[in-house]
Amino acid sequence: MIRRFFRHFIESLKSLKRNGWMTIAAISSVTITLTLVGIFASVILNATKLTADLTNNVRINVYLRANSTDNAQTIVNDQGQTVENPDYQSIYKQILALDNVKSVDYSSKEEQLEHLTTTLGETWNLFKGDANPLYDAYIIETTEPQYVKSVGKEIAKIDGVTEVRDGEVETERIFKLNSLVKTWGFAATGLLLFTAIFLISNTIRITIISRSREIQIMRLVGAKNSYIRGPFLLEGAWVGLLGAVVPSALVYFAYQLLYASVNDSLASQNLSLISMNVFVPAMIASLFVVGIVIGSLGSVISMRRFLKI
Structure with missing residues (x-):
């Protein structure tokens, strides 16, 4: 089992190098998507925090x-x-x-x-x-x-x-805003993640189709479906991992700049953004996890749906 994993691990790295331009295209797709997810999630989470602070400050x-x-x-x-x-x-x-x-x-x-x-x-x-x-x-x-x-x-x-x-009118508006941000904000984030999986799976699908001959040969020599899926699953995970590097760096530097420039003025109104020490590590970890998951999931969906393996 361990031996097979390392074989798939090495094969996935070779595949990334062998399919240079297709790998770059897949990583670019993940990078763009995760950048949008990072920006959108940052806005939604901090908007939710601010509306909660406003509600508590009534x-x-x-x-x-x-x-x-x-x-x-x-x-x-x-x-x-x-x-x-x-x-x-x-x-x-x-x-x-x-x-x-x-x-x-x-x-x-x-x-x-x-x-x-x-x-x-x-x-x-x-x-x-x-x-x-x-x-x-x-x-x-x-x-x-x-x-x-x-x-x-x-x-x-x-x-x-x-x-x-x-503050009858203002209070009602704040409560409605809080509810609106929570409901539609997280719904929009979920929709964006679904779109991310769709886009990435399509990008990986192109990569898999370009290697359909290789897969057919493996099936002809009697390779099991799980054995064929292994390298592609790890390859998708690598694509997601590498695609999360740039968005994570952007989140780190952009949020640090935003926090330093905005939070002091918010503090005078008993409001604040999510703490740097909490938000940045959690968001970066989430981007890497999401990148690996959607990369692997995109690979699995592409192989099952389009190659009928």
Whole structure:
């Protein structure tokens, strides 16, 4: 068994060299196809990651009434005395007690104005002090993104809350986008892989047809089908392996460049691409595995379907 394998192994290497131009054509076909698969899979996987991050980043903004003292431990009473606030964090505690609430963070109107000034420019400095038109707010994160709407409705009933923004339209769009990317993205990747097998099998078919006389002679001398298939199966695997080298190199350098140039700006929005240390090794390994599998499968399909062996 081992002896036969090494015989087929050596024969497959000789066949690659003997059928020079046909081998180059087959490897080129695999290279082009796997390059498309690598690009498409990279886009789909990272788009899925980003939409998942967007979904997980959905927050509820709860705006309190003007001059709210919910987050003030002390207040000034009618006599001008500083006393303990009896309603300290009353709204906060009611929100935190609701089902499916993961965290509640306070954001003062001064902090919000500072964020707007940093984001939109110095013009917002005009609203500092008493001219600040914003409201104190609580930012709520739910245990799961799908609870955003239901939790928002419960919070709106709490006394002292003037407005609840859960990004209703944006949230629905993000959920739909996430579902769309997952469904159609992976369907398109599967279709591309099917197309790859079809194209490669046709390329290898031409190689096999050009050697049909060699196969007929082997059958006439009594060679078994498994013995005839062996070298062609390994040859297809070699074609797939060699065809995956260039796409793997492209994925390595292109993703490294993309990650370095894009990820920092995404990080400021609590988003990120798939980590370099995870994505690149996994994608390169996948390309080599896919290349070997579709090369071998293309060879088997071609021999069975077109040579009737």
